[in-house]
Amino acid sequence: xxxxxxxLRGVVSVWSVVCVAGLSTAAEPGWKAGTARAVITxxxxxxxxxxxSRTEPAEGKLHDLWIRVLALEDAEGQRGIVLSSDTLGIPxxxxxxxxxxVQDRYQLDRSQVMLHASHTHCGPVIGTAxxxxxxxxxxxxxxxxxxxxxxxxxxxxxIGEALKDxxxxxxxxxxxxxxxxxxxxxNREPDVPTLREQNLLMGPVDHTVPVLAVxxxxxxxxxxxxxxxxxxxxxxxQKWCGDYAGFAQYELESKHPGATxxxxxxxxxxxxxxxxxxIELCEQYGKKLATxxxxxxxxxxxxxxxxxxxxxxxxxxxxxxxxxxxxLEKMAAEPVSYTQRWASRLLKLAQKGVPTSQEYDxxxxxxxxxxxxxxxxxxxxxxxxxxxxxxxxxxxxTWVSAYTNDVMAYIPSKRVLLEGGYEGQSSMMVYGxxxxxxxxxxxxxxxxxxxxxxxxxxxxx
Numbered sequence: 490x491x492x493x494x495x496x497l498r499g500v501v502s503v504w505s506v507v508c509v510a511g512l513s514t515a516a517e518p519g520w521k522a523g524t525a526r527a528v529i530t531x532x533x534x535x536x537x538x539x540x541x542s543r544t545e546p547a548e549g550k551l552h553d554l555w556i557r558v559l560a561l562e563d564a565e566g567q568r569g570i571v572l573s574s575d576t577l578g579i580p581x582x583x584x585x586x587x588x589x590x591v592q593d594r595y596q597l598d599r600s601q602v603m604l605h606a607s608h609t610h611c612g613p614v615i616g617t618a619x620x621x622x623x624x625x626x627x628x629x630x631x632x633x634x635x636x637x638x639x640x641x642x643x644x645x646x647x648i649g650e651a652l653k654d655x656x657x658x659x660x661x662x663x664x665x666x667x668x669x670x671x672x673x674x675x676n677r678e679p680d681v682p683t684l685r686e687q688n689l690l691m692g693p694v695d696h697t698v699p700v701l702a703v704x705x706x707x708x709x710x711x712x713x714x715x716x717x718x719x720x721x722x723x724x725x726x727q728k729w730c731g732d733y734a735g736f737a738q739y740e741l742e743s744k745h746p747g748a749t750x751x752x753x754x755x756x757x758x759x760x761x762x763x764x765x766x767x768i769e770l771c772e773q774y775g776k777k778l779a780t781x782x783x784x785x786x787x788x789x790x791x792x793x794x795x796x797x798x799x800x801x802x803x804x805x806x807x808x809x810x811x812x813x814x815x816x817l818e819k820m821a822a823e824p825v826s827y828t829q830r831w832a833s834r835l836l837k838l839a840q841k842g843v844p845t846s847q848e849y850d851x852x853x854x855x856x857x858x859x860x861x862x863x864x865x866x867x868x869x870x871x872x873x874x875x876x877x878x879x880x881x882x883x884x885x886x887t888w889v890s891a892y893t894n895d896v897m898a899y900i901p902s903k904r905v906l907l908e909g910g911y912e913g914q915s916s917m918m919v920y921g922x923x924x925x926x927x928x929x930x931x932x933x934x935x936x937x938x939x940x941x942x943x944x945x946x947x948x949x950x
Contacts, residue, residue, distance in 0.1 A: 519564035519795025522703045523654030524712050524749040526557040527647045529575065529640055530729050531613050533632050538577035539610030540725055541622045541827050541919065546629070547613070550729035551768070552739065554612055556644060557751045559703065559712045560651035561660075564795035569856065570602045570648055571714055573738075573751035575731040578606045578870075578896025580616040583641050584852070590645045595652055599894075600801035603854060603866055604644070605753040606892045609721040611730035615640065618896070621834060621921045622827040658703050658711055661790035662862060664886070665698035665781035669733075669774050670719035672873070673761040674910065681763040694718070695755060695876050698778065699888040700785040701793075701858075710748040713741060715782045716890050718755030718873055723762045723771040733762055736775025741782060750782075754892040758870035758899050759912050793859035798946055803850040804938035807928035808917075810847065814839050831918045838923075845923040851935065852894040855942040862886065865939060866893035867900065872912055874902035875935070883943060898922050903932045 530553045534546040554575035561569045570591070584604055591597045614623070616637045625633070671681055672692025684690045695718040703712040721732035731738065734752040741750035762774050812835065820832030838845060852868040863883055867875065871891035880887045891900070898920040901913045906927060914926050 520658050520660050520793075521562040521655040522658040522660070522711060523560040523651040523656065524558065525647045525650035525654060526555055526749055527643055528553045529556050529643060530554045531636055533636070535613040535632055535636060536623050536625060536629060537610070537727065537729075538612055538614045538619055539722070543623065543727070545727070547729055548727040551611070551724075552730060552735060554609075554729055554731060554735070555738070556647055557738070557749050558647050558651040559714060559749065559751055560648070560655060561797060562655055563797040567797045567799075568597060568601055568652070569797050569799060570597060570651070571605070571751060571753070572603065572644065572648065573605045573714075573753060574607065574644075575609050575735055576606045576612045576615060577608055577610065578615070578618060578892060579604045579894065580618045581895045581897060582616050583637065583644075584895045586641050587644050591648055594645065595649065598801070600799040600854065602894070603753075604894050605751070605866075605890065606896055607721050607731060607734040607752050608754050608757075608870070608892050608896070609730065609732040609735065611724055611726070611728065611732055613729075617921070619919065619921070621831040622919060624825075657706050660793040660858075661702045661704070662793050662858070663700050663702075663785035663788060663791055665700060665785045666696050667698055667717060667778050667781040668696050669762050669777055670694055670696060670717070670757060670760040671763040672759055673720075673763070674759050674905070674908075674912065676763070678761070678763055692759075693873050693877055694760060695757075695873050698781040698785070700782050702786055702790070710745040710786065712749045712751065713745075713782060713786065714751045714753060715778070716753045716755045716888060717778055718757035718876060719760045719762055720757050721754075721762075723765040723774060724768065725766065730771075733771050733774035733778060736772050737778040737782070740775055740779035744779070744783070753890045756867070756871040756873045756876035756889055756891045758891065759872045759905065793862060796858070796860050798857045800855045800942040800945055802853045802938050802942055804853060804934050806849045806851045806931055806934055808847040808849065808922065808924040809926045809928055811835075811839070811845060811923055812925060828918055831921060834921075835923060847924060849897060851897075851938075853935070853938045853942060854894065855939065855946070857946050862888070863943065864888040864890070865943075866890045867935065868893060868895040869897050869900040870912075870916075871900040872902050872905050874904060875900070875932075878936075879939065898927075900931065900935070901927065903929065906931065
């Protein structure tokens with residue numbers, strides 16, 4: 490196993506781990522896998538992340554929040570970690586700290602670690618993400634900081650538990666389908682039931698459900714990883730809950746005792762589960778997604794050879810210029826709201842002459858499983874255009890996940906950026922970014938970064 494770090498054309502810094510492994514047979518599976526999970530439901534009434542309309546912290550739970558970990562090891566000893574979390578997003582500071590610790594403790598580099606967030610809007614505020622949205626006092630800020638430190642340690646230790654559990658397995662893959670995601674930019678929420686009935690829903694969607702199934706040598710399901718491109722925004726109340734993804738994980742684990750179900754969000758930044766707002770609908774969507782996964786599990790298995798190759802990169806994404814001071818002054822004088830708090834904070838930075846970077850180190854990860862299965866993960870809240878285009882470029886069997894390793898803001902395509910609206914513009918303020926939009930090159934630079942990583946993989950035999 491070799492680990493290298495390279496600078497390519499000033500665009501990306503790349504970490505890669507490459508190994509070559511042979512074919513596997515039923516008698517010699519080649520793969521090893523381990524699982525672990527931990528409850529991460531806050532013990533204190535923290536502020537909940539996701540909706541700017543909230544006016545108070547959480548009040549109890551509908552069900553527990555979890556982190557779930559799948560550790561993989563191929564025939565040559567190359568390892569990879571898939572972590573799913575019932576969180577709105579893993580912030581950069583947590584991602585960086587986890588990577589430092591797993592490198593030190595388990596000798597895993599960034600190319601070997603996937604930290605997925607389900608993007609539930611019924612999870613806690615983590616770190617400094619979204620703090621402009623809520624009127625957080627000093628005590629609450631301290632509680633958020635304490636939870637950040639505790640969750641970071643819990644992620645690292647749970648990864649360690651999964652690595653200790655490594656044992657021989659076989660792995661298969663497939664793709665199911667679920668149709669409850671609706672493009673929220675092109676369909677008014679009240680109109681969706683009628684539009685659905687008349688088959689008149691508009692806008693791009695991705696209804697595929699990629700599935701990775703891990704079986705023990707007793708042929709029992711040990712773990713299942715699945716992706717879907719849709720916001721976890723069915724519920725908006727004040728209780729901890731994993732939303733539809735949480736219900737889907739619970740459903741699969743109840744049907745397969747002892748198995749671990751890991752949800753990974755797709756490029757669903759402009760997709761909503763519609764209609765919504767009731768627990769009954771949330772459970773219904775969770776069961777629909779679990780049924781899509783079950784359809785793959787019950788089909789003839791498509792085996793994945795025991796071979797894992799991985800690439801990681803940071804791409805420099807440029808933002809629009811820092812807002813004009815006159816605009817910030819006007820916004821800061823408005824009634825209290827998250828935009829007023831955002832403008833006030835940036836205005837103080839400008840008045841003090843504190844420099845702000847208008848670039849962002851954006852994480853991209855590419856895995857190739859079995860020599861031919863591409864799994865591309867992107868940071869941030871990525872719109873569906875990216876998944877559709879990448880699958881068109883690399884093949885419709887390509888898996889594309891977002892909300893991975895760092896959720897820093899929405900990531901619009903050039904089309905969405907030019908159209909504007911929440912995903913293309915105003916959402917940058919929600920995330921506290923020092924600008925109102927990404928630069929027009931955002932899609933181009935991400936595409937270039939992905940292409941470099943995929944091209945750097947060894948040629949297929």
